[in-house]
Amino acid sequence: MAMLSELLKFNVIDADRRKARLTDLEVALLDDEYPRVTAIHFSSNGSRLRLEWEAVTEVNSSAREIRVIDLKAGRKVSEKKGIVGVLLKHDVLDALIIDLLSRRTTRATDLRLDVSNDSMELKAVDTGLGAMLRRITRGAFRGGKKRDMFDWKYVEFLRGDPQAVDSGAGYHMRIGRLPAGEIAQIADYIPYLHAAELLTLIPDEKAALVLQAMSIERQLQVIEEFHEEQAVALLTLMSPDRATDLIGRLHVPTMKKYLTLIPVKQRERIIDLLRYPEDSVGGVMINNTLCIGDGTTVKSARQQVRSHSKERDFIGVIFVTESANNKTLRGTLTFRALMDAEDEEKLSEIMDPYVVTLNPQDNSVDAAYRVMTGQIGAMAVTDPDGKLIGAMTIESAISQVVAPGSALNSVKVFS
Amino acid sequence: MKSRKEGVEGLEPIANIESAGLPNIPSTVPAAIHINYRGRRIKLRGLRLPPKGIWKWLLVLGPGLIATSAGNDAGGIATYSSAGAKFGYDMIWVMVVLTLSFAIVQEMCTRLGAATGRGLLDLIREKFGIAWTLFAVAIIVVANGGVTVSEFVGIGAASELLGVSRYISVPIAAVGLWYLVIFGSYARVEKVFLLMTLVFFAYPIAAILGNPDWGAVARGAVVPSIRFESEYIFLLVGVLGTTITPYIQIFQQSSTVERGAARKHYGQERLDAYFGSIFSNVMSVSMMIATAATLYVIGQHDIQSAADAAKALEPVAGVWAGTLFAIGLLGASLLAGGVLPLATSYAISEAFGIPKGVNLDYRRGKVFFGLFTAFIVFGAVVALIPNIPIFPLLVGIQVLNGVLLPIILVFILLLINNEKLTGELKNTKTYNVLGWGTFAIITLAVVVMLGGQILEKFGIDLFAK
Numbered sequence: 105m106a107m108l109s110e111l112l113k114f115n116v117i118d119a120d121r122r123k124a125r126l127t128d129l130e131v132a133l134l135d136d137e138y139p140r141v142t143a144i145h146f147s148s149n150g151s152r153l154r155l156e157w158e159a160v161t162e163v164n165s166s167a168r169e170i171r172v173i174d175l176k177a178g179r180k181v182s183e184k185k186g187i188v189g190v191l192l193k194h195d196v197l198d199a200l201i202i203d204l205l206s207r208r209t210t211r212a213t214d215l216r217l218d219v220s221n222d223s224m225e226l227k228a229v230d231t232g233l234g235a236m237l238r239r240i241t242r243g244a245f246r247g248g249k250k251r252d253m254f255d256w257k258y259v260e261f262l263r264g265d266p267q268a269v270d271s272g273a274g275y276h277m278r279i280g281r282l283p284a285g286e287i288a289q290i291a292d293y294i295p296y297l298h299a300a301e302l303l304t305l306i307p308d309e310k311a312a313l314v315l316q317a318m319s320i321e322r323q324l325q326v327i328e329e330f331h332e333e334q335a336v337a338l339l340t341l342m343s344p345d346r347a348t349d350l351i352g353r354l355h356v357p358t359m360k361k362y363l364t365l366i367p368v369k370q371r372e373r374i375i376d377l378l379r380y381p382e383d384s385v386g387g388v389m390i391n392n393t394l395c396i397g398d399g400t401t402v403k404s405a406r407q408q409v410r411s412h413s414k415e416r417d418f419i420g421v422i423f424v425t426e427s428a429n430n431k432t433l434r435g436t437l438t439f440r441a442l443m444d445a446e447d448e449e450k451l452s453e454i455m456d457p458y459v460v461t462l463n464p465q466d467n468s469v470d471a472a473y474r475v476m477t478g479q480i481g482a483m484a485v486t487d488p489d490g491k492l493i494g495a496m497t498i499e500s501a502i503s504q505v506v507a508p509g510s511a512l513n514s515v516k517v518f519s
Numbered sequence: 520m521k522s523r524k525e526g527v528e529g530l531e532p533i534a535n536i537e538s539a540g541l542p543n544i545p546s547t548v549p550a551a552i553h554i555n556y557r558g559r560r561i562k563l564r565g566l567r568l569p570p571k572g573i574w575k576w577l578l579v580l581g582p583g584l585i586a587t588s589a590g591n592d593a594g595g596i597a598t599y600s601s602a603g604a605k606f607g608y609d610m611i612w613v614m615v616v617l618t619l620s621f622a623i624v625q626e627m628c629t630r631l632g633a634a635t636g637r638g639l640l641d642l643i644r645e646k647f648g649i650a651w652t653l654f655a656v657a658i659i660v661v662a663n664g665g666v667t668v669s670e671f672v673g674i675g676a677a678s679e680l681l682g683v684s685r686y687i688s689v690p691i692a693a694v695g696l697w698y699l700v701i702f703g704s705y706a707r708v709e710k711v712f713l714l715m716t717l718v719f720f721a722y723p724i725a726a727i728l729g730n731p732d733w734g735a736v737a738r739g740a741v742v743p744s745i746r747f748e749s750e751y752i753f754l755l756v757g758v759l760g761t762t763i764t765p766y767i768q769i770f771q772q773s774s775t776v777e778r779g780a781a782r783k784h785y786g787q788e789r790l791d792a793y794f795g796s797i798f799s800n801v802m803s804v805s806m807m808i809a810t811a812a813t814l815y816v817i818g819q820h821d822i823q824s825a826a827d828a829a830k831a832l833e834p835v836a837g838v839w840a841g842t843l844f845a846i847g848l849l850g851a852s853l854l855a856g857g858v859l860p861l862a863t864s865y866a867i868s869e870a871f872g873i874p875k876g877v878n879l880d881y882r883r884g885k886v887f888f889g890l891f892t893a894f895i896v897f898g899a900v901v902a903l904i905p906n907i908p909i910f911p912l913l914v915g916i917q918v919l920n921g922v923l924l925p926i927i928l929v930f931i932l933l934l935i936n937n938e939k940l941t942g943e944l945k946n947t948k949t950y951n952v953l954g955w956g957t958f959a960i961i962t963l964a965v966v967v968m969l970g971g972q973i974l975e976k977f978g979i980d981l982f983a984k
Binding site: 231 | 652653783879
């Protein structure tokens with residue numbers, strides 16, 4: 105084992121005893137959980153040179169030497185040219201990293217590598233005070249605590265470049281395994297370019313969930329960093345109410361452009377919601393509710409729920425209407441009641457006809473309290489003719505009453 | 520049948536209830552835009568419509584105005600008042616020249632924040648390594664800790680001038696500032712800080728009450744005059760160091776980041792930086808004019824603190840002038856008393872990659888808020904120690920800030936010119952000329968200040984007494 109700060113004091117020596125100073129180590133982040141060093145960088149006669157790891161014959165820790173076949177085989181590199189992988193000193197040291205185990209950010213103060221004669225592997229990141237002292241004292245201080253070491257396997261290293269993935273940069277991609285809300289919590293306080301980069305590491309469906317769970321200010325910064333195509337894909341996958349909040353805050357030309365690019369169904373939902381002020385029920389409701397005609401049998405209703413469950417944002421409450429085409433509200437039905445009922449029963453027999461509704465122009469906070477104190481999963485929003493136009497869900501209600509900036513602002517657990 | 524809105528809803532089957540007949544779509548949507556969709560003209564909510572009228576300008580203001588105004592703190596008021604009392608209108612031209620440099624530096628920090636989404640210490644750590652970062656953080660902690668104490672001393676002194684004991688005002692101010700940051704969002708903190716800047720208008724009014732010779736003021740502003748006297752040179756360097764201070768740059772960049780500025784639509788933030796610098800220096804000049812028109816004229820040249828200036832103004836320019844000065848000092852110290860601990864907490868958190876920001880909830884921002892709390896408590900407690908020797912402390916702090924300032928300026932200039940970081944927002948040639956020019960002036964001033972102080976220890980005076 106050796107620390108990068110110590111390795112950077114090593115000399116590179118070839119068979120003819122020519123000597124150069126090691127300046128950096130290059131790794132291929134994509135190759136393994138613990139990336140191997142693939143090249144060494146050294147300076148010789150004022151030039152920055154690179155040698156493939158295959159040229160290394162021995163790493164002699166006690167003599168602080170890396171022996172290579174021929175130093176002259178080194179190829180000149182510059183910051184823009186000749187570097188294939190990631191440089192440990194230049195790119196990783198002092199960079200912001202995410203420790204997935206503790207779900208927090210920190211800075212890589214030193215790096216621990218597994219050193220053997222024929223290979224070097226990046227094993228851990230040292231973030232402690234000991235590492236700082238080690239670097240400042242140029243290795244005179246040798247202490248450090250084990251608890252400050254983060255296993256590289258559970259570290260995500262971000263470059264602050266949202267286009268880095270497109271340029272072939274390597275990542276662990278383990279961050280995608282965390283729940284969307286936890287990723288959003290991290291993305292909320294790291295620099296916005298890092299947050300945008302983070303989203304590119306996650307499959308689109310999850311990225312949309314993460315995006316809508318972030319604070320609205322952060323959503324805006326992030327979406328503006330994406331390519332048009334990427335932004336439209338995420339807006340399409342977001343729930344209509346959250347997509348509306350975001351698109352309503354975009355600069356007007358961008359907003360108009362995205363509205364033309366979003367697929368028709370989602371576009372119409374968003375345009376519909378954009379017609380209401382932000383502080384009204386219409387401004388916070390969802391409008392892709394699941395509604396089924398009251399003459400439908402339970403069996404058929406279950407099939408409809410199954411086939412529409414993916415495209416609907418909330419299926420905890422099913423709204424029973426006069427028919428599939430006539431959205432006049434007749435009653436509501438919980439998901440549980442639908443599961444409990446007999447196959448041949450009709451919805452009109454099992455639904456709750458005593459429904460309380462909201463008007464889209466009602467104040468959103470007052471309505472939120474009605475939903476929460478009434479302990480209703482979702483309250484129907486109807487037009488003057490009693491036709492269902494949307495629903496205020498318990499999630500929208502919570503977001504209306506919690507303090508701005510709270511993590512509960514974007515809770516999405518009932519959907 | 521009754522209307523749905525009269526309470527029958529939920530008691531009768533919905534099918535039997537008649538509608539209340541409220542309109543479905545609101546007739547007015549705030550900040551509306553229009554689109555044509557499927558042959559229909561639809562009015563939509565568009566929250567990013569450019570504001571109109573006075574709001575267009577007011578909504579731009581934020582980190583720039585706050586950071587630069589915080590520079591007019593207790594120490595700043597003392598320096599500017601002293602400059603006016605000692606040399607009349609002779610130093611106003613310095614402020615005129617300095618305004619350009621100040622605006623350039625502040626704008627670069629704002630641009631750096633918007634372009635990278637990172638604070639100054641974030642970038643210093645990433646691009647210049649741990650040693651420079653620790654050096655900067657160490658100086659920032661010591662210097663800002665000391666200046667925070669001086670702000671609470673200022674709050675105490677101003678409140679006593681207004682008839683309230685410091686043992687009441689300082690704890691109330693500390694708790695108030697702490698509560699504002701810990702329990703507020705960034706937007707609220709920004710609003711309160713912006714409101715606090717209104718108090719600076721006390722200085723132009725005090726200046727007018729002093730009945731200055733406006734012709735002399737104009738001459739002082741456009742005709743440069745340098746006296747090769749040690750007092751003049753040191754005060755000139757003091758004015759420079761008070762106007763452009765590291766914590767102002769750190770706060771401006773970090774708060775620009777927290778405000779959510781983004782590189783794609785950078786523009787308005789620039790106006791904030793420019794306006795803030797001009798506003799702040801107009802206020803500084805007002806302080807100079809107020810004391811120059813009153814104290815300088817009657818030969819009362821010795822002003823040690825902002826409170827001294829307020830006290831001295833009363834018999835000469837009237838009770839109102841003194842009271843306004845005291846109110847200004849209270850507001851300025853309060854503002855800086857909040858900004859300094861925040862800037863320090865930002866700097867430390869950025870250096871070590873700790874989650875930071877006023878918008879964080881306490882659970883996620885324990886270290887950040889812990890640091891903020893520690894600085895507020897330290898400042899308030901030390902300020903209440905009787906007979907604390909604040910002036911020797913401030914001289915030491917000035918030296919520390921003087922050492923750090925050129926280094927910070929070099930970092931800012933190198934970072935803003937790093938195309939990989941800032942892309943299209945990198946410096947233009949004109950900016951670079953002005954930026955490096957500012958660096959040269961500041962460095963010269965710091966060398967003169969430090970050199971002079973060192974030589975004085977050996978009994979050598981560079982300039983005439």
